[in-house]
Amino acid sequence: MAEKGGKGFSLPKSSLKSPAHLKGKDDSPAKSKNGRKVQFDSEDSLESEINLSSKACGKGDTPFGKGDWGKGGKGDKFANGGKSSMPKGSSTSGQKNEQGHTELPKNAKCLMDCEAADILQGIQEQMVVLSEDPTIKIPIPFDRGLQYAKNGSRYTDPESVRLVLEPLKAHGVSDSEICMIANICPESLDEVFALISSLKGKKNKVTQPLKDALSELTKLKQSTRSSN
């Protein structure tokens, strides 16, 4: 059931997806520069060594083939809302990826790492009781997810972080962008704009509120990064 849910709703880009995908192979010159191309020179040796290949990759679709990875190529650009202010290709980063929100399932809400850490930690604390009952199963990815959330969360109080960042929504910052800001734990405005390329288009609008938010965030930062 869960899987079924996904198809219908990938947002604006879905219409672009298939053309981009089809184009995948014949490198149009426009995109050659900034490397959508992820080339793996010695696929064979890689494969055999790391056994990344899998049956699922199957037919004609080399494990690292361009096919499915980031169908973005061209589509991404369009998806950015055709903002001509976006420095196309000239940016230092080869990543003109737009935000992931186009890949988000509709019934899903983004969580900041610190929020996830809070929730998962809460469950972890129940674990002593839970593990007494062998019939209760804990998903395998749970531990690794918890670990990641704990390492990634630089703020102790997720609620205050939400409160600080939530007003940015009024300035056109999306939910996923807000979470990314919190996860990056940025020290400067430059860092935010360098890492979250989708915000560049809204730069004029968001710079000031973002600046205020960042100074607030700095206060909330943990003095030491939790290392376990």
Added chain:
Amino acid sequence: MFLKVQLPWNVIIPAESLDTKGLMLQKSIIIRLLDDFSTKKATKDLGYFLAVTTLDHIGEGKVRQHTGDVLFPVLFSCVTFKPLRGEILEGVVHKILKHGVFLRSGPIENIYLSNQKMSDYKYVPGENPIFMNDKLSKIEKDVVVRFSVIGTKYIEVEREFQAVVSLEGDFLGPVS
């Protein structure tokens, strides 16, 4: 990115665990749900299934003909982790090859960073090969690296995600 998702699922309670009532029934629904949830592991749309947070609603059970099992529609909330294109993540290096490095990040086992996506880093061969740039920043085993996700791929058979990532851009690279 971590996601909070509300899902409608069907839970099937085998006829033999039905002879108890009330709370026990609820318990077996929860156990069954957790079991299904863990077995599912991941889906393409939602990513890795980490934990069920709340069981929001249990619908009316329907008896299935032939088997006598009862099917309950349930609504629950859960936390998942899905790698998204364009997202900034951190990962730990676990293998270094001439052509790039492999990292782990959260539940994702196979993340590939090609040497072409970190052009300022050069491969330094040796017993423990590393990648190093002019500023002597090193990418070696067990180092934490911050990267941006270029593409993801879901492997249905293994229920695993793979990702290709990049260090091109400012503020990316090894994290101290």
